[in-house]
Amino acid sequence: MTELITQLEAIVGSANVLNPEQVAQRAKHFWDPSPMVALALVRPVDTNEVSQVLKICSEHKQPVVTHGGVTGLVDGEKSNHKEIILSLERMQSIESIDPVNRTMTVQAGCVLQTVHEAATDAGLFYGLDLGARGSCTIGGNISTNAGGLSVLRYGMTREQILGLEVVLADGTILSSLNKMIKNNAGYDLKQLFIGSEGTLGVVTRAVLRLRPDTPTCNTAIVAFDNFDQVTATLDHITRTLNTNLNAFEILWNDFYHLSTNPDINGSTRAPLANDSFAYAIIEARGANEASDQQLFIQAMEAAIENALIADAVIAKSESERAEIWNIRENVDLTLRHQPLFIYDISLPINHMQTYLDEVRSTLQKDWPEVIVYAYGHLADNNLHVTIAPQPKNYINDPQQQPVKIQAFNDTQRVWYEQCNKTVFEPLAKLGGSISAEHGIGLLKKQYLKYSRTPEEIRVMQLLKKSLDPHNLLNPGKVC
């Protein structure tokens, strides 16, 4: 073991190989302050060093867990005391921006927000955005095929990636730094690594697709009386605003109520009365101030006239816009429930209401007080569902340190598994997914069968075995 560490130090420098005590100084996770665990943490500075590190680890049959911003929600970043953490924190460079071809080449450790800012400085726009933008990295986004707030318009991370450089388990550098929208010269290998959660290779660099900026932004929050109004409004809005539509985020009443409840510390003002069935934040972006605003208002007016929505507030300023989005982004308010069971599912839109009704009524048999918060990217089929079986256990304190939300006691663990079954089983019947955008990691691995067939799982395992025959990259995760 000492030999391995010595070899790693020779590659990256001894200051960049942290021992277990140094590793333990770090928080395990964005939401979990308990100490990080590993045999060592290695911090290469470039692709060449990553390649050498993986080559040495391969020779020693040493398992490696790659870390980006450590903001994942499925224990995909989890490591034990026998594993080495490969942290890309020193690989944060933006290497180039090409304004004509609209590409940005970055190292994988680059933080998402840094990419946004650099794109904006170049008069362009990067189409991926999510709540963890200040911490998550491009490499992590790629490894998890992150989704977020603009998927409706720009697609998932997969659709933002033109080129990719990956280091394989044996240290081979697989450089596919394509900069073009079209390239059908052989298999598109990058697709294999996008969304494979660090199990098939380590992403080291990427070519991102940039878009023309959208200087205008029109945002509204609307209220619905029933779910039929939700689907009718989505149909209406996508037809009238078409590709300018950037977000259609739903918030069912329980979540809206919590987020705007004046008794809750950290809540937001309610722009619409809190007794509606559900709410949606609708946002369009474009390039022409006058016509974009006019079309947006017309679309909202038509929705009210045709009784597709019960009420609406259109943001008249950037601060009103921020206030509307705060209602949606104030997810931390739910985290104060003890315990809280968090899900990120997808399913056909037309089944969403009956699905939620079924889940709620099943859970009420065991927990009559249960709250099922539901909100999310409805137009992308994606709901975030968080379940508080004992809602009276609410810590109404914004100063409360975040706690590892899945760190349950024995009773709670039994509840969690019971709740998982209740949430996942009906999804299987509906062709839904147990993970819309968070991935599988360790946390959902045992439930993968609800969304994928035995044949699919066997092919996943075959690919893993082919590309990482000694099972060294993020072992035990996904499949």
Add this chain to the structure above:
Amino acid sequence: MTELITQLEAIVGSANVLNPEQVAQRAKHFWDPSPMVALALVRPVDTNEVSQVLKICSEHKQPVVTHGGVTGLVDGEKSNHKEIILSLERMQSIESIDPVNRTMTVQAGCVLQTVHEAATDAGLFYGLDLGARGSCTIGGNISTNAGGLSVLRYGMTREQILGLEVVLADGTILSSLNKMIKNNAGYDLKQLFIGSEGTLGVVTRAVLRLRPDTPTCNTAIVAFDNFDQVTATLDHITRTLNTNLNAFEILWNDFYHLSTNPDINGSTRAPLANDSFAYAIIEARGANEASDQQLFIQAMEAAIENALIADAVIAKSESERAEIWNIRENVDLTLRHQPLFIYDISLPINHMQTYLDEVRSTLQKDWPEVIVYAYGHLADNNLHVTIAPQPKNYINDPQQQPVKIQAFNDTQRVWYEQCNKTVFEPLAKLGGSISAEHGIGLLKKQYLKYSRTPEEIRVMQLLKKSLDPHNLLNPGKVC
């Protein structure tokens, strides 16, 4: 061998196993009337039959070449007398359309135009379109990751596919008929099969993503004095029309000149004088008639005022629009050159002009009269380049039967290989691709090294070996 045929007949019925003589009644290719060659042609009716056929072929170690519409341009469909053709011509069903989730589930043999019509009937739109729409199939589009005319707005075929069903070489049915925009439950296996040209599995069904219809369409043809104007106009137009922009097709002078030359049989009227440096067809689609037209005209006027374009004609009717597109789509006029060398390349936009200049000047050393036609999807980095080394050999006859364009005599074959080198070598330096949207097949396999690294090609071969260990599916193609 008789045993294999008997077993296949037992699966699909004897009427659906064609013998070599029956196979020879068919044209080899869309553009080649010479007889098709195969040991047999098998026509299964559903996924289950495809699975049984492949299982039997696997047991006999029998190579299989899958056929869709046979409109490919890289000999990806080529078969020999020892191979069986698996034709999906009896698998043309549209199984379902889901208007709320905007999906269509089809069998792989369904023709693209049929999908367009069914989408339109449902008030929706399918985002892939290409010249061969009346013959090419969804399975072929998927296997080649087809591009075409709307990639700028909707992406390649890859971005239209939500779910995929594939049969593996051993007959395993891999069913991933996901209907949702977001699904990160494990590796996204469908990505492996999209664009792998039938070498990793046989696509049997797919779930297509549909979009809201875009009832308005504004089209113009514009003229440029130089290439700087082209890139400046692209920047201007994408910023002003943003995601409404549907096409930005460039036509350099030689191609425009041929296509609008009144002396050429089948040519089109020239809406703009034929002495400009280059031309572009610019098209936007949207949902609001008044504002879309106003913004389109404003964008064109601003381009003229700022001297980004030399001249422009905006279509005032559907027939004027069709006339403009005819100039671009009248590619058959170039095919009357004997010989003609056809390329489909991609490269960074800012290098396109110097690249074409270099290719032309190199070719002129051997063929002083050479014509280098260049046109295509500039905004997607994609140019179609067709090279006529002896332009005097032009058959000005629209009744001329199409001939297999790559069927060269010995001298022409030497020329072709020389031309390939001239076209491909500079692409390697520029990070360009030898195949933007047509694929590799057999025709470009030996040149794959110009666009992909040895490590990439090794990983392609590793994937092929893992999924098709006996090399039975479209053997010898791609890598």
